[in-house]
Amino acid sequence: xxxxxxxxxxxxxxxxxxxxxxxxxxxxxxxxxxxxxxxxxxxxxxxxxxxxxxxxxxxxxxxxxxxxxxxxxxxxxxxxxxxxxxxxxxxxxxxxxxxxxxxxxxxxxxxxxxxxxxxxxxxxxxxxxxxxxxxxxxxxxxxxxxxxxxxxxxxxxxxxxxxxxxxxxxxxxxxxxxxxxxxxxxxxxxxxxxxxxxxxxxxxxxxxxxxxxxxxxxx
Numbered sequence: 001x002x003x004x005x006x007x008x009x010x011x012x013x014x015x016x017x018x019x020x021x022x023x024x025x026x027x028x029x030x031x032x033x034x035x036x037x038x039x040x041x042x043x044x045x046x047x048x049x050x051x052x053x054x055x056x057x058x059x060x061x062x063x064x065x066x067x068x069x070x071x072x073x074x075x076x077x078x079x080x081x082x083x084x085x086x087x088x089x090x091x092x093x094x095x096x097x098x099x100x101x102x103x104x105x106x107x108x109x110x111x112x113x114x115x116x117x118x119x120x121x122x123x124x125x126x127x128x129x130x131x132x133x134x135x136x137x138x139x140x141x142x143x144x145x146x147x148x149x150x151x152x153x154x155x156x157x158x159x160x161x162x163x164x165x166x167x168x169x170x171x172x173x174x175x176x177x178x179x180x181x182x183x184x185x186x187x188x189x190x191x192x193x194x195x196x197x198x199x200x201x202x203x204x205x206x207x208x209x210x211x212x213x214x215x216x217x218x219x
Contacts, residue, residue, distance in 0.1 A: 030210035032075030
């Protein structure tokens with residue numbers, strides 16, 4: 001039994017490569033989702049990610065997809081706040097950067113024409129590297145807007161996300177392939193922390209989400 005286990009990769013390596021490494025870039029649209037009653041999500045913002053991709057195969061068409069992604073995302077929330085002793089409705093624009101390591105099960109088809117199709121499902125584990133915010137609110141008859149500033153004390157360090165995606169793979173040769181796909185990164189954890197000053201019974205809440213166009217080359 002031990003001999004067959006040791007020698008198995010020698011037979012399977014002729015059928016598929018057990019490890020593939022590549023690079024990726026992905027423009028995205030992102031937003032912050034909230035379930036708090038006094039909070040409103042105010043639309044989408046452009047985002048971007050880039051990094052390294054790795055696929056570890058345990059069968060010809062089945063792999064663990066992982067890597068290292070630098071993610072630039074954000075969103076906009078509206079909620080009540082107290083500024084200079086006055087209650088205002090604050091609109092805050094967030095810019096949050098994460099370093100994420102995905103752990104995704106990737107399933108591929110055999111070649112159909114010149115293409116292979118894939119679907120993937122898994123989790124992403126991220127650490128926040130920087131967070132910034134810009135505020136807009138109305139004070140009396142004046143509209144007030146601040147510049148972006150660092151708010152790392154108001155955001156959580158770690159995040160977890162559900163990753164769902166699909167796409168196509170076009171091989172240039174036996175060792176190189178181009179990948180184009182769409183991924184949905186659905187935040188499972190809250191990016192924000194602390195209580196709302198104007199409504200102490202509510203906590204700040206915003207779960208980061210984005211849809212990206214994944215473009216990559218695997219070697």
